[in-house]
Amino acid sequence: MGAESAEIVEVVETPPYPISFKVHGMMCTELRKFVDRIVKIFPEIEAARPRCSSGIKALCSLNDAIDRAKLFLQYCSESSKLYMAMKTDAIVSRCRKTKNFLEQCLCQVQSMVPVMLVHEISQIVDDLRAANFVPDKFEEEAGKVLRELLQKEAAASDSMEHAELNAFQTAASRLRITSPKAILIEKRSIKKLLEKASESDQVKKKILKYLLYLFGKYDKLIIQAQKDNTSNQNEGVHTRSADAESHTEYRLYDTRAEMLNRAIIPPEEFKCHISSRLMYDPVVIASGQTFERTLIQKWFDDGNDTCPKSEMKLDRLSLIPNAAMKDLITKWCRKYGITIQNPSMQPDVLRFFHFYC
Template identity: 65%
Template sequence: MGVAAAQVVDNPCYPTSFKVHHVMCTELSKLVDRIIKIFPKIEAARPRCSSGIKALCSLNSAIDKAKLLLRYCSESSKLYLAITTDAILSRCHKSKNLLEQGLCQIQSMVPVMLAFEITQIVDDFQAAKFIPDEFEKEAGKVARELLQRGATESDSMGYAEIRALKTVASRLHLTSLIAILIEKRSIKKLLEKVGDSDQQKKKILRYLLYLLRKYANQIIEEQTDNTNDLNEGAFASNGPSTDSMQAHSFNVESCMERKRYDAHADKLSIATLPEEFKCPISSRLMYDPVIIASGQTFAVVGGIIRDGRRLSDSLR
């Protein structure tokens, strides 16, 4: 058990950035932190008996399961996480109960001062609450309704359904080409892990992938249109004498935004994005990429590649 304890202490790291259910995951991560900090004392003070070793193994296993749940919420599909909000909530409660149960089993087997410290942690566990984000919960509800309709109307979505999909995408921050590509990649990874026995989950993931492939452009265009409306409103509110100044300011801000995007994109292309997202010429993350007639994809820099089409068009 000394090796197991050392692994808990030496590798306490788990994701602190969560795609969905940030509040619930942060609450669970705080509980895990409390136990990780006290775990070396518990391991060192445990009685040399089979029941003590078993209790410590149970606590260690509960910590590992909690870490897996936190990692799942940092790597999984946003859409699927939103759809399964109730299941994630249940898993958070179950994880908390396992951790609390492990602490209570250990509590009677350690010295008095350590037992008192464990009591304080157990009290914090009992006060912990897991509350889903209302926007994410609503997004999951709307997405589930789309899935139910899609079972019979997958070939033709009505205007109301498309608007609902855009609302879901907006609340889950799936409003850019990169965000949608990353989401599609996450869904594909989930599909690879699903066994043949879970056909229902496969069906759900495949339909989510279908929606993103077919309506990605409309989701992105919706976001672009909203941004343009805000910019037009801002220009309209100024007098004629300030139009040129505002236009100059807008151009400067656009250039600065493009530079910030390029810097951030370079980090993303190295850290998280696959090779196919990089320009074969510059090796940088492609900004507004196009596909030429030969099928190769390049980034547009200072002009337009003729006989090509934008990568976003290929999502249709």
């Protein structure tokens, strides 16, 4: 084997090769098996190639296809679960394009190898053509709820916080990001993607920053729900058949989501009647109703002299801090690990949602 041949084989073996995948495992594993089969016979293909320019070109194309496939699989193994779930359609498309590229390159080298090798290549080509990449339904759902959240326009929605919670808890349960370790790994993966994102890819960077924002705001709630669920499960039957256990595991995702929904819905009296959100600084007005300070102040500043809820005319526009309500809300938030955002300081990252697709 000449120096040129040695260099080609070395390039094929250079990219690190993953053995497991966090998300889209079935698709990536299937693609990896094809790459393994091609890499196994690559030295024989390389040894049999003619010295003409077309033969070298065909071999280099096959090498390039293998190299790209390996890099793509490595990316899938290291990337964030949440981000990969959101990009499900793109990952499916990439798997199919990679498959087609490998098939095309194998067909180009078939005419330059021995008969026995032609048969083996033909078998791989037939299997590639028959391969169908279909995403896992739970991972697909996780990506869907997150994309729908990103498409909401925060400024036009009074229930953005509730939408965030629902989307994040569903995605986390579907992707099994519910333990402290899993959350830590996911946050590190997001940060690595953020570090590698180019300055020109601002949309990707904003999405990743928003995912970190969701973790900072709701991860304690996710962990607590997982602990409660585990405790409940330990009280049940411990022995199941393999099929029953698998079925139960999928059902647990919905159970956790339902439990989280019950836990995160605050009492109505904790919500401001103007925004329907948890109050950060509750105050009482002359009608006896309690509102978020900044919102009711804006109501008065706009020239209104009535109560937004009862519509009664007010004889005075005073704001009295509701210390008792503030204490109750604080204790409830501490119990469920929720941080109330100051309504006058909403994260700028939310403004890009309606531009995302």
